[in-house]
Amino acid sequence: MLSLTLFLFLVYILLLANYTYQWSRVPISLPTISKQQRRFTVLIPARNEENNIATLLEALQGQSYPRNLIEIIVLDDGSADQTPTIVQQYPSVKLIRSNNQEGFGGKKQAIEAGIRSARHEWILTTDADSLPTPDWIATLDSFLERKEMVCVVGPVSMIPSGSGVLQAFQRYDHLMFQGITGGAVGSGQHALGNGANLCYQKDAFESVGGFQGIDQLASGDDVLLIEKFMNRYPEQVDFLKSPPALVKTPSCPTWKSLWQQRVRWVSKAGSYQNKQLLFTQWTTGLFNVVLLTNTLACFIWPSECKAVLAIWGFKSITEWLLIRSVATVYQERVFFLLFLLLQPIHAGYLVAVGLLGRGRTYAWKGRTVR
Numbered sequence: 001m002l003s004l005t006l007f008l009f010l011v012y013i014l015l016l017a018n019y020t021y022q023w024s025r026v027p028i029s030l031p032t033i034s035k036q037q038r039r040f041t042v043l044i045p046a047r048n049e050e051n052n053i054a055t056l057l058e059a060l061q062g063q064s065y066p067r068n069l070i071e072i073i074v075l076d077d078g079s080a081d082q083t084p085t086i087v088q089q090y091p092s093v094k095l096i097r098s099n100n101q102e103g104f105g106g107k108k109q110a111i112e113a114g115i116r117s118a119r120h121e122w123i124l125t126t127d128a129d130s131l132p133t134p135d136w137i138a139t140l141d142s143f144l145e146r147k148e149m150v151c152v153v154g155p156v157s158m159i160p161s162g163s164g165v166l167q168a169f170q171r172y173d174h175l176m177f178q179g180i181t182g183g184a185v186g187s188g189q190h191a192l193g194n195g196a197n198l199c200y201q202k203d204a205f206e207s208v209g210g211f212q213g214i215d216q217l218a219s220g221d222d223v224l225l226i227e228k229f230m231n232r233y234p235e236q237v238d239f240l241k242s243p244p245a246l247v248k249t250p251s252c253p254t255w256k257s258l259w260q261q262r263v264r265w266v267s268k269a270g271s272y273q274n275k276q277l278l279f280t281q282w283t284t285g286l287f288n289v290v291l292l293t294n295t296l297a298c299f300i301w302p303s304e305c306k307a308v309l310a311i312w313g314f315k316s317i318t319e320w321l322l323i324r325s326v327a328t329v330y331q332e333r334v335f336f337l338l339f340l341l342l343q344p345i346h347a348g349y350l351v352a353v354g355l356l357g358r359g360r361t362y363a364w365k366g367r368t369v370r
Contacts, residue, residue: 022183040122049128075110135244150204154197190274195222197247
């Protein structure tokens, strides 16, 4: 068993080293004034977001980018609270409500409705509970000025909803995921991303068939769509590594809500087409299963404890190098000792979601998805 752990450990280390290297090669972009500024339509799917939507709309109306070049559309997906009423207080914001009392039936259907109504060439998606920086759109525009892209995957940072183990765990997990996302997309290896900060051309969306072929899944409006863009336009999808382009999204307040979120994310994993992404997922999951098994076996065979502890140590250092690099760009403070203490929780979480999350029902925005 230990020999298998060592083999998987080496493969895992090589995978992480690849993502860390590719992340380091992605240049940092800062906003500049473009010669020909683009027009953007910002799509905001919203369901029961009365506590968040006004904050987001104020942030969008306070963008440093010319206001006449920004169209804002809120897609109310069957809200049962005051979300539509709040949106209607902003005359310059377009509100599209589903004709169905139950809503559009999901985020993809809401986005499709928004794209059909969009007046501008470039589509920007974000979440109703997210918060972009004032230079968000200006940074995207200047990036598109320098590169001929059809899709840009933007950076996302996390707003802690409190303190404690849960929040620290999510923060470090999110930073590592952002590093892998930037490295993978920036090098063109495979798709990853977050719908809270995603930009693409309306024509490109239509040319890949939109969500056709992936519309059977409640999730996947980001990664699976990016994968379609990368398959059709392999040289025209990139990651925007830039602090001014950050969109902040709140962390989950409870372990239960975190579980529901991650089950929703893993529900689309079976639809990934890229072999490297699938290989990375399976290798990571299997490595953590075997490592946890070996750790428990140390109580029976203490002689293996030193080797197992060494693997934990090297694993932590390798992951930390990526996390620290991302945290530096995102201007976040991180602490190695705290990250080290969270290692067993992180490994257990990956195994639990990977093994138990597939095929499970989950709750999302007041809906039960099967």
